[in-house]
Amino acid sequence: xxxxxxxxxxxxxxxxxxxxxMNVEGVYVGDLLSIVMAKAKQNYAWITIQTHINIxxxxxxxxxSCIIVVENMEVEEETLEKAKELDIPIFKTKESAYSVACxxxxxxxx
Amino acid sequence: MTENFLKRYSFNIxxxxxxxxxxxxxxxxxxxxxxxxxxxxxxxxxxISYEAEINIVIHSIGGQLHCDLYHDKIVITxxxxxxxxxxxxxxxxxGFSTAPESVRELGFGAGMGLPNMKKYSDDFKITSGSKGTxxxxxxxx
Ligand SMILES: Nc1ncnc2c1ncn2[C@@H]1O[C@H](COP(=O)(O)OP(=O)(O)O)[C@@H](O)[C@H]1O
Ligand SMILES: [Mg+2]
Numbered sequence: 001x002x003x004x005x006x007x008x009x010x011x012x013x014x015x016x017x018x019x020x021x022m023n024v025e026g027v028y029v030g031d032l033l034s035i036v037m038a039k040a041k042q043n044y045a046w047i048t049i050q051t052h053i054n055i056x057x058x059x060x061x062x063x064x065s066c067i068i069v070v071e072n073m074e075v076e077e078e079t080l081e082k083a084k085e086l087d088i089p090i091f092k093t094k095e096s097a098y099s100v101a102c103x104x105x106x107x108x109x110x
Numbered sequence: 111m112t113e114n115f116l117k118r119y120s121f122n123i124x125x126x127x128x129x130x131x132x133x134x135x136x137x138x139x140x141x142x143x144x145x146x147x148x149x150x151x152x153x154x155x156x157x158i159s160y161e162a163e164i165n166i167v168i169h170s171i172g173g174q175l176h177c178d179l180y181h182d183k184i185v186i187t188x189x190x191x192x193x194x195x196x197x198x199x200x201x202x203x204x205g206f207s208t209a210p211e212s213v214r215e216l217g218f219g220a221g222m223g224l225p226n227m228k229k230y231s232d233d234f235k236i237t238s239g240s241k242g243t244x245x246x247x248x249x250x251x
Contacts, residue, residue: 031217038157038230041153042149054128054217055217060132
């Protein structure tokens with residue numbers, strides 16, 4: 001599935017255009033970076049309210065498939081620049097982490 | 111260094127530079143990955159080097175991160191100049207953190223850095239004094 005399609009299916013806003021294929025093998029929800037570092041795995045979608053540029057470093061180090069920023073948090077410009085550079089899709093939504101997690105579950109991601 | 115030694119990657123880490131924090135770890139990870147090192151080992155090293163790097167950024171006034179590659183092991187060394195750690199046992203406790211509120215808001219300061227560095231290593235050595243901290247971590251291949 002392409003990022004655009006993924007965004008449409010989950011009603012998320014894709015914050016920059018990318019042609020990347022989404023390969024989501026799991027989901028992790030968390031806002032404390034050390035805990036995400038230890039728990040999230042390769043090709044996981046990461047749901048968070050953090051927006052600081054360091055979330056991109058975490059996603060890159062873990063080979064996460066994407067970052068989904070919830071609760072309508074504003075994502076900093078430098079975060080987007082870095083994500084673009086590394087081609088790590090960032091989505092945004094005004095929904096809660098729980099709601100996005102439920103939608104991912106309905107999509108078949110366990 | 112023994113004949114077993116292959117290569118060293120070194121990085122300067124600047125205190126309070128949250129924009130570049132993680133770059134050294136990313137470079138280490140990228141190098142190990144492209145050398146075909148096992149993915150589980152690369153993941154462990156990514157966690158360890160990231161936590162070491164972030165600790166230099168937050169808690170010290172600057173330092174270096176080294177990754178030494180041997181035939182049979184990888185050694186990550188973090189050295190910094192700074193206040194050091196008064197009570198290492200306390201610092202190693204899960205959840206203990208002296209990180210200021212301003213960085214906690216960004217998601218740092220969970221107090222899980224040192225415990226996780228130890229958890230994901232095969233050998234973990236830390237020495238700290240009033241001039242700084244050195245951590246040497248070994249992962250066997
Ligand atoms: N390089 C360092 N220099 C000085 N103090 C450190 C250093 N690394 C860790 N510490 C101390 O140990 C504590 C625990 O570290 P850590 O487990 O990484 O948690 P955190 O970084 O989230 O606070 C820190 O809050 C700090 O007081
Ligand atoms: Mg830490």
